[in-house]
Amino acid sequence: MQVFRGLPPLSARPTTGCALTIGNFDGVHRGHQAMLALLVNEARHRGVPSCVLMFEPHPRDFFARRFGQPEKAPRRISTLRDAALELARCGVDRVVVLRFDNRLASQPPQAFIEQVLQQGLNARYVLVGDDFRFGAQRAGDYPMLDAAGAAAGFDVARMMSYEVHGVRVSSSAVRAALAAGDMAQATALLGRTYSITGRAIHGRKLGRELGFRTLNLRFQHARPAAMGIFVAQVHGLADKPLAAVASLGVRPTVEDAGRVLLEVHCLAWPAGLSSEGGYGRCMKVELLHKLHDERQYGSMEALREGIAQDVDDAVSWLAAAPA
Numbered sequence: 001m002q003v004f005r006g007l008p009p010l011s012a013r014p015t016t017g018c019a020l021t022i023g024n025f026d027g028v029h030r031g032h033q034a035m036l037a038l039l040v041n042e043a044r045h046r047g048v049p050s051c052v053l054m055f056e057p058h059p060r061d062f063f064a065r066r067f068g069q070p071e072k073a074p075r076r077i078s079t080l081r082d083a084a085l086e087l088a089r090c091g092v093d094r095v096v097v098l099r100f101d102n103r104l105a106s107q108p109p110q111a112f113i114e115q116v117l118q119q120g121l122n123a124r125y126v127l128v129g130d131d132f133r134f135g136a137q138r139a140g141d142y143p144m145l146d147a148a149g150a151a152a153g154f155d156v157a158r159m160m161s162y163e164v165h166g167v168r169v170s171s172s173a174v175r176a177a178l179a180a181g182d183m184a185q186a187t188a189l190l191g192r193t194y195s196i197t198g199r200a201i202h203g204r205k206l207g208r209e210l211g212f213r214t215l216n217l218r219f220q221h222a223r224p225a226a227m228g229i230f231v232a233q234v235h236g237l238a239d240k241p242l243a244a245v246a247s248l249g250v251r252p253t254v255e256d257a258g259r260v261l262l263e264v265h266c267l268a269w270p271a272g273l274s275s276e277g278g279y280g281r282c283m284k285v286e287l288l289h290k291l292h293d294e295r296q297y298g299s300m301e302a303l304r305e306g307i308a309q310d311v312d313d314a315v316s317w318l319a320a321a322p323a
Helices: 030-046 059-066 080-089 109-120 142-152 171-179 183-190 206-210 300-320
Strands: 002-005 018-022 050-056 094-099 123-129 155-159 195-199 215-218 228-235 242-249 261-266 282-292
Touching (some): 080 195, 109 123, 109 142, 142 155, 171 183, 195 215, 215 282, 242 282
Parallel strands (some): 002 094, 050 094
Antiparallel strands (some): 228 282
């Protein structure tokens, strides 16, 4: 899969055009997956590449910051890396990530159609959701896009909401499930266990001092949808997944910088991996069960005892979990 930051250069734009869908695809949940399956099928039928147009930052994040209300930005389910991995898994040929800035926010709908969809991407088929809006002030909608397509010679289709057991699948619903620590509901909405991927980085080595060695992954956004202490499963360190305890958050006991880290302590370190062998490796961490929210401990000894209890609770949960 090809990924472009900004509109592809002229030399990389397929002369045959593309089948395109537009959205943020945060989480790439089952509703997204159904839309992508339709897109990929249509692209193959037409003999053109399938393309996803995304925006970074999230438009709601952009406007929240513009108006000085960062707390109104949506909590992020996935990093751009994880979203791209899932889009590739769904069979998408190319992803275009446009920077959402003042210029794009103020672009009239007709200009967006002409400059981005037609000139920038050479769209021949455009698939959108039932609530799709675009352009400055969200003035563009499906009827406008459909009329523009009829006039310019590209097809436009709309996909209605996707439901699971009567619940509309949406990024908002996934965020709500993760915020509540309902990992089973998140799994049902995502169609897979919620996970975060990244390369293990060096930290302050505080875990070693406490007796619980950890590997750290950065979460690129300041407001993750899931936060707290979890029973986890780690892929990428051994031939099989490793049971672990993971902390996703800002580490209130030991740090005041506010940066978000995913810290992972494997319950059993792989025999063939050196103590430094995990760093730099690309890992996928599945969050299976939430133990509790982050806690601020009064001392390092209290923190050590808290981690030890988390490990015991994780072992108990794993022993009771269905095979």
